[in-house]
Amino acid sequence: MHPTIEALRRAHDEIAYRERVRDVELASLSPGDRESEWRAYDEELTTVNLERADELTELLELAGDVLKHAAACMRCGTL
Structure with missing residues (x-):
């Protein structure tokens, strides 16, 4: 499990x-x-909630990066 998810x-x-x-x-x-x-x-x-919001923002950005990478892999056929 990703450390940010565990922290949340x-x-x-x-x-x-x-x-x-x-x-x-x-x-x-x-x-x-x-x-x-x-x-x-x-x-x-x-x-505490503001700190957790920062962590959640980081997690959402990471998820967005993963989705972009998956989309690129699908376009070139490597996924």
Whole structure:
């Protein structure tokens, strides 16, 4: 499996785990503290999502290169 695909899978699992932990932690806080913690978590998640978007863009570019190569091979009969 391509390293970028594996990285995206790990990132998805990490985010899901963090969300479960966050839900448990937020349940034990007062409403005011909960709102503050939620904002901090939201900022962190936005940063993580931007990093993952960069990885996904790289993966899509790689897929495009593979498709272009496959199309060229099909045109010259080597595929």
